[in-house]
Amino acid sequence: xxxxxxxxxxxxxxxxxxxxxxxxxxxxxxxxxxxxxxxxxxxxxxxxxxxxxxxxxxxxxxxxxxxxxxxxxxxxx
Amino acid sequence: xxxxxxxxxxxxxxxxxxxxxxxxxxxxxxxxxxxxxxxxxxxxxxxxxxxxxxxxxxxxxxxxxxxxxxxxxxxxxxxxxxxxxxxxxxxxxxxxxxxxxxxxxxxxxxxxxxxxxxxxxxxxxxxxxxxxxxxxxxxxxxxxxxxxxxxxxxxxxxxxxxxxxxxxxx
Numbered sequence: 001x002x003x004x005x006x007x008x009x010x011x012x013x014x015x016x017x018x019x020x021x022x023x024x025x026x027x028x029x030x031x032x033x034x035x036x037x038x039x040x041x042x043x044x045x046x047x048x049x050x051x052x053x054x055x056x057x058x059x060x061x062x063x064x065x066x067x068x069x070x071x072x073x074x075x076x077x
Numbered sequence: 078x079x080x081x082x083x084x085x086x087x088x089x090x091x092x093x094x095x096x097x098x099x100x101x102x103x104x105x106x107x108x109x110x111x112x113x114x115x116x117x118x119x120x121x122x123x124x125x126x127x128x129x130x131x132x133x134x135x136x137x138x139x140x141x142x143x144x145x146x147x148x149x150x151x152x153x154x155x156x157x158x159x160x161x162x163x164x165x166x167x168x169x170x171x172x173x174x175x176x177x178x179x180x181x182x183x184x185x186x187x188x189x190x191x192x193x194x195x196x197x198x199x200x201x202x203x204x205x206x207x208x209x210x211x212x213x214x215x216x217x218x219x220x221x222x223x224x225x226x227x228x229x230x231x232x233x234x235x236x237x238x239x240x241x242x243x244x245x246x247x
């Protein structure tokens with residue numbers, strides 16, 4: 001799966017990267033990312049996740065070729 | 078009856094412009110695009126970069142967007158508001174990239190026969206853009222520091238990243 005991160009998350013992760021791990025759900029992905037970067041945990045807990053440009057919930061089942069965006073709280077305007 | 082309603086309120090009020098722009102927002106040109114002889118009321122909201130934040134002097138903001146999602150979401154919010162308030166014209170455009178203090182970062186224009194709907198729809202559109210659309214500002218201060226700023230913090234109140242406290246509901 002391909003992961004894209006934005007805004008303050010780029011302080012912790014590359015802006016996009018591939019993950020080969022066997023992660024079943026978005027919950028698993030979030031736990032994996034937090035394990036990689038424990039300091040990002042508080043921010044990850046505030047994030048929404050999107051697969052192929054549509055928001056999904058934490059129970060969403062990940063497919064091998066999904067492109068997953070990790071979306072921090074908005075601060076536009 | 079249905080036909081009469083759709084004749085009175087055409088379904089396509091959105092002005093066909095890109096919801097994101099990486100160059101200066103041209104408010105005058107956008108206003109002229111939104112101009113409509115059926116509208117007795119035109120409301121233009123411009124969200125501009127303040128020269129101060131958290132007690133520090135702001136030089137500029139840098140806006141990042143998830144461009145494909147943000148474009149689709151802004152278009153869909155404008156379309157929804159146009160239908161709900163029977164707007165004759167509506168548009169919204171948000172900046173990406175570097176926006177200097179005093180410049181416009183986001184513009185929303187709503188047009189309707191009377192002002193009540195134009196105001197209500199305008200507040201609705203800007204509120205939903207600010208809270209929901211994946212766009213982020215990084216503040217650059219005069220002291221050389223920077224900070225990802227002003228996040229929507231509704232989750233602290235609602236307990237849900239997808240539930241927001243909107244001004245238009247207040």
